[in-house]
Amino acid sequence: MKKLLAALTVALLATVSIGAHAKDWSTIRFGVDASYPPFESKGPDGKLVGFDIDLGNEICARLKAKCVWVENDFDGMIPALKAKKFDGVLSSLTITPQRAEQIGFSAKLFDTPTRLVAKKGSTLQPTPESMAGKSVGVEQGTIQETYAKTNWQPKGAKVVPYQNQDQVYADLVSGRLDAALQDEVQADLGFLKTSRGTGFQFVGNAIPSGAAAIGLRKEDTDLKAKIDGAIASMLKDGTYKKIEKKYFDFDVYGE
Template sequence: MRTALRIALAASAALLTLGVAQAQEKTLRIGTEGAYPPFNNLTADGQLVGFDIDIAKALCDEMKVTCSFVAQDWDGIIPALQAGKFDAIVASMSITPERAEKVDFTNKYYNTPPAIAAPKDSDIKGVTKEDLAGKTIGVQAATTHFNYSTKTYADSTIKPYPTAQEYQLDLANGRVDAVNDDITVIEGWLATPDGACCKLIGAITPDIEIHGPGAGIAVRKGDTALVDQFNKAIDAIRANGKYKEINDKYFKYDVYGGES
């Protein structure tokens, strides 16, 4: 009997050890676009890099899970999450009521304003509806920036693009008069040789109903446990200095923004 009991206890201990090991080895699949520098981008050798990627890795470390990344076109990223292609989206996705009907969001992990850029010889003086009347504005489709441009710049032609790189190319080549995107994306591009053609016109005061309170991590509806894990991890890396370390790698100011 004692021998049988020892065998049973040993088997239980082995199963417990296996369960702990499996928990430690859990892989969290992260979906991201890979075409939105400096937040996420694919290098020439196929590596995903950027602020979103580094933040996701830091959060996974804090949560003690292994991260794997999946590149996904922006316009299909929410359907891919819903279909189970990955477990969470870390791709500079603004938290909006429309999206919150399809996914659940964490708290924000950054919040930066939108802006307008134009060629250096442009006569555009500001970012208002009147300033941009009669102009063609390039903007990435299916984004808060597209929604804002469509609503606000009613006297302009709004031209949607699949990626930021495509509207940037058209602005550089004179096929649009201006572009609308996150200020950090615009400033990052303007600092490159490809962006030498153009200038920042100015920042736009965010419309909370359109732009939301910032960028959050999206998970499938009802996955509240994962939301809670991410929120705790976001608070932790903000407190322990890891967030600032990543922030300072990409930006000269705190992109977290004011409390929302």
């Protein structure tokens, strides 16, 4: 009898264990920092819009899942993902070795470089020597913050982190910053080609950034497989290109 009870207990625990790990992805929650147009921002009606938003909604549609968007400051994305506040980070998140130690990533979504922005006529260059003694604004938690603090700060640059990209541009326009470092496409379409970007320009050459993808918890391998399949099918049937053309007149996917 004891052996039978032990066997039943083991079987029951196995069933509970399997049930605990089986996940229902009928709803997928994506974390987003809505201060990075044209990738993610808020429209006049307060609704989330942008390239990443459209990609995420299309992925959910292909997986027959409901998309729920959870707004979060960018520098808190990875801790919030690990704490299960949402299931994925879909917010122009670049793959880096440091991030890959903490989380997993989907297949690539796009690949765009980093650029420095300053006033028109500025002689600044994105080099340690040129940035010495200058103040540069970055969004907290971004690869641009890491780059500036690693390469420029030791040579005397003042790197000023902000909670979101809108705050970076506000202080750049007001003159409290000498320059801002961010994604090239975001700076071009989300700042330089808008009214508040009048009087500013890119300075120096582009800095390679690497591919952006959806950040995922490492243990959610089933969700990664589903999302990767959806991305692959979007690329294959032309849906990715169709969405891309809504925002860009050039290829953001890269090689």
